[in-house]
Amino acid sequence: MRIQRFHFAISTLLLLFSTGLLEAQKPSIPMTTRQAVSGIGELTGKHTDAKAFQEHAQGQFPVAWVSNRPTVGFIGRLGNDIGAADWLNWTTAHPEVLPGVCRNGIASFRLDAYHLHLLEQLPLDRVELASKAVPDLERARVGTRVDSVHAGLNLPQAFHGEGVLIGVLDWGFDYTHPNFYDTTLTSTRIRGAWDQYRQSGPAPAGFDYGTVAETPADLMAMGSDTANVYSYSTHGSHVAGIAGGSGCGIGLHGMAPAAEFLFATLMVDEAAALDAFAWMQDLAEADNKRLVINNSWGLPQWGTPDGTSLANQFIDAMSEEGVVFVSSNGNNGDSNFHFDHNFESAEDTVRSLVAFYPLSSHPSAWGQNLTLWGEPGGSFGMGLEFADGAYNVVGASEWVNSADGPDLWETDIIVNGDDSIFYDVAVESAHPANGRPFIQLRVHKGNSNVNVVLKVNAESGLVHAWNHTHLSNDVGNWGWDFSSAGQPGWTPGDPFYGVQQPACSQSVIAIGAHSSDFVNSGGNEIGGTLAYFSTFGPTLDGRLKPNLSAPGVNMESSLSSFRDGEYNVTETVEFDGTTYEFARLSGTSMSSPAVAGIVALMLEANPSLTPAEVMAILEETAREDNNTGELPEEGDHVWGYGKATATDAVLAALALSETPSSSAFENTRFSVHPNPTSDRFWIQGPSEEPIQWTLLNLQGQPIASDFSLAPCKVDVSKAANGAFLLRIKHGSHVELLRLMKTN
Incomplete structure (x- = not known):
């Protein structure tokens, strides 16, 4: 056996970092980042032609052509004595560094691939290479109970996601697809699209790369995003259709068909993802609308599986500002890795x-x-x-x-x-x-x-x-x-601890996958088994992931008409002289947007919900069945807290509303008194017809129910103290009232 050990990777780094250091304190750089920078440096040494370097490097590293040169994506944390303005001033003096977004001391930036020596000069206390992103590949509405929310069953009104923005970071968007129009196929619901690959401009305000379109005319002129490392994909069109497709008049609508969209064609690394997050947040704040962002992709390299990376910190900070993040949990459930x-x-x-x-x-x-x-x-x-x-x-x-x-x-x-x-x-x-x-x-x-x-x-x-x-x-x-290879004492693998970024973030709602539940001809609900690929948790630091599960097997949704790949087409629709197609795909890529759409329904019902409340409601209203079995009170690392249940989630969102005059509580026919009460209350209202009343906790779970004629008395002496929701059905009318139980 011959062993030959080479330290040229370290020597290459020393060569890269040996020129004029301006900062007394060098940034902390993980060895995996240094290793990747070494590999990039070797390629720049071999390829003096920038285009040739770009072609060889972009598949393995977060390299993208920006401002007419190859750049490498990074994320950094500002030092304690450096503010965002100081950082921008520094980059102005160093044009090889292209700043992106800076929020809460976390900054994205791109560095000219031929000037990597500047890494050690950055006025940052920590720098990480931006991990490369890769995709995580009609019955789902029944299984999630979204069909009942659309119909307004047992709710004061129907909800479709109106007034909410769904952000989708992905690849393969068809801006012309009728699935992204309103349900009358009259107007596009795409609020804006940022193609980070298309360098013709104009770029979004505050950024110097990509092309943004925020008017219907510009969207139709662009047609689709451009080819990238995933060629002319269709992944984004399929994902977005699940979250909020119109259905094109053939019944294949998504979870929130009245929501608007923000599309960002991701430059396949997390530095570009942070920029896209910030762009979406800025538009949502300008429109005074709530925003939920779906991420049907993962970052399998260079990151940390416990939510401590700089990108995770950035996401958690945006969540504190009101942005809801939903992410696929990954597709490694069938591997003992x-x-x-x-x-x-x-x-x-x-x-x-x-x-x-x-x-x-x-x-x-x-x-x-x-x-x-x-x-x-x-x-x-x-x-x-x-x-x-x-x-x-x-x-x-x-x-x-x-x-x-x-x-x-x-x-x-x-x-x-x-x-x-x-x-x-x-x-x-x-x-x-x-x-x-x-x-x-x-x-x-x-x-x-x-x-x-x-x-x-x-x-x-x-x-x-x-x-x-x-x-x-x-x-x-x-x-x-x-x-274990059948060897005594050897250790076999298992599928646990498989969650990667961004799903492992503290604030991200991570979604596993199961097959769709549906009602057969005999009236029985069947299906709903765990998807073989759905990644198991927990995170490295032991936190529960996934948070819950949603349908992700054979999900039927829109295909991009600009794609260059072949798929088994299941449906077609003619629109404006073009044939648009649908197909069935599987993956947690498909289950994540299903929950993002449910979040849009919740935010329509109660726009004041915090991201933490959204996560808690989804967990508390997730249901168990024969497939999940009885889950521990703290959830488990396969199903999370169970299956997403939109009706109960929307009902719980309404219960937390602090606006009694909201549409869900208007046109009341009934009243309760005394309220608060210590033992019993009376329901007052029309008495021509019997009513069905149901007392629910704030998680939407029924406590008691009965049929009565108003006025009627309800005994709550044995109920725990706290807030409750009273649902009253009177003919076709459904009404929600709040009730407080005290000592």
Whole structure:
């Protein structure tokens, strides 16, 4: 066995960062960011032609053509003595740095790919490479009870999302599709669209890249977003149709068909995503409308799975300002790509076989990306063993200890005669984001038949490991198995702890997926089983994810008429001389917009809801059934709190309304007295017909119900103190009243 270790990655970084430092305090930069910057630096060294560099780099790194040059996306945190104005002044003096949005001390920016040495000169205390984003790929309205909300069943009125903006960050928008018109197919409901790839301009106010359209004429002139690394996609059109499609007159409407849209064609990295979030928030505030943003994509590389990244902090800050974020939970539920072990002694070592994604299955398939996290203040070691088909060890890597970080290197090993194994390592003794020890190891074995075994050791503490596919010119967001390989004492993998950014943020409502529930010809509700791909939680720090589940299997929605991919078309509609099509797709990409649409219904019912209240209502009104089984009171890491239930969520939103004169409480025929009450109250109102009254808690759950003639007496002496909602049905009239129970 021959081992040759190279430190050229570090030396490249030293070369990049060796010129004129202006700041006494250099920013903290994670080793995975330094590793990626090293790779970008190697490509700029090979390709002096900027276009050639762009072509080779944009698949693997957050590189985009902005202001007539290749730029790299980053996110930074301002130092304590640096304000937003100071940051903008600094970038003005350094035109190689293109500032994006800056909110609550978190700034997005792009750096000329040929001036990466400026990273160490930035007046920031922390810098992270912007992770690349990848997509997470008629019965759903019944299963979520949205059909009942549209009909106003057991509600004071019908709700369709009117007056609410749904933001969609994605790729593949067809601005001309009738699914994004109103239900009469007269006017577009697209409030604005920002194509971050189209560089002809005009850019949105405050930004210097992309093209924005905010009038129907401009939208129709653009037609669609432009081709990008995902070519002419249709993902965004399908996602948006689920959230709020008009249905085009053929019954395929989305969850909130009266809501308006904000579309942003994402430049495939999180720096551009933060810019898009801010643009959407600015428009919503200008229109004085509530905003819910759907994210049907994930960030599988360079991030932290516990919600501590700078992007997570940015999202949480925007949530505090009233923006509701909904995100797909991911599609790794069918992969045993994780294991963890609680170590109790230095002699305790675990082994697990690393499965490799077949090179023939993807043109950019390269190898596997192994990431390991320990507990704050702890340390652990790891290494690789190489074994033949009988699991006899034929070679081994160097042992890597997290306490030796920060460091990174690359190594080439020859084992078993002529099998070449390559791997690179990034090590943090305490990651800048969360203080946890961290090791990332990317391993390539080509067509070798050698088995790769991961070994992990620690004196104490819990260590987690994940196995993701790594692509040479793209980002793989799918897990691949760990297994015990039938070897005594080896550790198998499991599907848990799979949540990635942005779903792992504290304030993001993360959505799992199940098949649609529907009523068969016998009147029985069937379906609704867990989608095989729905990612399991929790987050690395143990928080519950997903928050709840929604339909995400074979969801029928709109296709972009500009796409260049083929799909099995299920429906067509003619509009303005063009044939527009629909198809069924599956993924948590589809379940997330279903809940975003439900949020729009809730915000129409009660525009004063905070994002925290929206999340709490969705969790508290999620339902259990035979498929979920009885869930723990604190939820579980597969279903969250259960299945999204729009009727109860909207009812609970109304119950929290602080505006008694809102439309939901107008035209009252009934009254209750005394209110507050300590033991009983009377319902007064028309007595020609019997009424059905139902007493509900603020989560929309029934406490008591009966048929009576008004006036009638209701005994609440045994009910807990607090606020309740009284729903009264009188013929076709439904009315909601508030009631307070006291001592």
